[in-house]
Amino acid sequence: MQFKEVIGNEDLIPRLVRMVDGARTGHSLMFVEKDGYGALPLVMALIQYMVCQSVSRGNDSCGVCPSCRKVSAMMHPDVHFAFPVNVTAKSSQTKKPLSGSFMQDWRRLYGENPYFTEPDLYAALGIADKVGVISVAEAREILDSLSLKSYEGGGKYMVVWLPERMNAEAANRLLKMVEEPTPDTYFFFITHAPERVISTIRSRSQIIRLYPVRPEKLAEWLTVSKGIPKAEAAVYARISGGSPGLALGMASGDSASQVYLPVLERMLDNVVSGDLPALLEGNEPILALGREKQKGLCLYAEDFLRKMMMRGRGLERIADVLPSEADAVARFATLFQERFYERAFKAFEEARTCVESNVNAKMVFCNLVNILFALYNTKI
Incomplete structure (x- = not known):
């Protein structure tokens, strides 16, 4: 994912680029959005810019070097993910399912629609009838992953999607790492409800807020990129409240x-x-x-x-x-x-x-x- 592929928040991207170029990237960034706004593709574009081997400074990642291709496919060994999960038939062998057990579903969903919503994720994981959680066991897994050396000699990146789904015990386990990270370790928290994220993590993170995509911009994107007729695209763009994820859900008939x-x-x-x-x-x-x-x-x-x-x-x-x-x-x-x-x-x-x-x-x-x-x- 390159910055140029991200829909909306055009004013935010130059700020992120300057932050990386000036070596001012905080060790913990918290992206605040409403469901479907697109914080995940923006974070992936940011990480890709940070690891790109042929980056165009002040602009964008190259998109073609080995590091870019790995990030784009969510296969980079130094980029880790944690997201809400729950027990399913295929994870019934353990009462403590981890994100790693669902990585194939996660990658497939992101490949199909980077702007997926929380219900989209639960449907893809087979837990649509349950509440997803990020458990204490998941927190331990995060710490274990980040305690290892970087595979490719650069930074280590942890994307936590919906940290509000962590209970207090899990969040407190992460707190020390967020407070005192190892060198070149970066947390990217993506939240829909920052007020429900443990305050000690929230206070130690740089807050970055995403805004709705302008209706005319979103409608154009729906038509050009997704082939949705102009009249329908205009309706979905307006009713979705500027959320690409919600607009795509309406357009697919899954409204x-x-x-x-x-x-x-x-x-x-x-x-x-x-x-x-x-x-x-x-x-x-x-x-x-x-x-x-x-x-x-x-x-x-x-x-x-x-x-x-x-x-x-x-x-x-x-x-x-x-x-x-x-x-x-x-x-x-x-x-x-x-x-x-x-x-x-x-x-x-x-x-x-x-x-x-x-x-x-x-x-x-x-x-x-x-x-x-x-x-x-x-x-x-």
């Missing part, structure tokens, strides 16, 4: 609306009809989704409610409603009053937090639908 809209429609229809038994029965498909998709449903519902509220206020032109959602948003916007939304938002947010905290899903969603039922039918 949240296809997964969650039928479930949410059934829930809201049962709320409106006042059919509490059917509402409770409708939780069964939700319980079968797995925790990550249950969180995704709550996030989608919050966004859907926002679109309903804006439609009710006559602001549908700026509500960013997907074509597949238009009929449902229009229908429900006429059925719910303004006072419903604030408490419903809070109910879905609390449900998402409970799922994240591993509270029993049946209790969480029974409580959720009871709240929605009471909000609508008793006009609380």
Whole structure:
């Protein structure tokens, strides 16, 4: 991956280049992004620039030398990766699966789409129904990898994707290495939730924030690089919030609306009809989704409610409603009053937090639908 291949954040790239050229690269960099913004390809382009044997200083890596080719293929022996994993059928021989057991899946996913999202990764690893974690065993593996000499005589590079998935014990094991790294050792943390990264690691890292890609830039990239028709690309670019990863997911047909809209429609229809038994029965498909998709449903519902509220206020032109959602948003916007939304938002947010905290899903969603039922039918 070269800098010229990275979509968006054009103002950030010269800053990174100057940092490397001036020998001012911190030993710990934390890239803060929203899902799908592209921090991983940017980090890979940065590492490739750092190891390139024929680098064009002030510009870009050559992209063709042996070191560049190895980084591009995620096969460089001095570039290591850690990311959230969990037990699957193929890792059932151990209760402590490590990133190394999934490297083939990781490389394949990156090769297909460097802008993959967290749900994309879990689907590729076969853990879509679980929460990925970076364990204490993984932290030990990171320390072991970085304690070895560099294979190619240069630096050692550790990419930690979603350090917020580390528990406190795992993060504390890494802390000493982050505080006192061996020479030419670099950490690259990529986070979607910096506030959930242990503060001692966060405070010792240089924070680099990524920003959404401009809609017109993203639409052009979707059309030129991915062959998506201009009209569709413009819609995906706008609705994705400037996230290449989310836009690609929408374009591939794997959008949240296809997964969650039928479930949410059934829930809201049962709320409106006042059919509490059917509402409770409708939780069964939700319980079968797995925790990550249950969180995704709550996030989608919050966004859907926002679109309903804006439609009710006559602001549908700026509500960013997907074509597949238009009929449902229009229908429900006429059925719910303004006072419903604030408490419903809070109910879905609390449900998402409970799922994240591993509270029993049946209790969480029974409580959720009871709240929605009471909000609508008793006009609380």
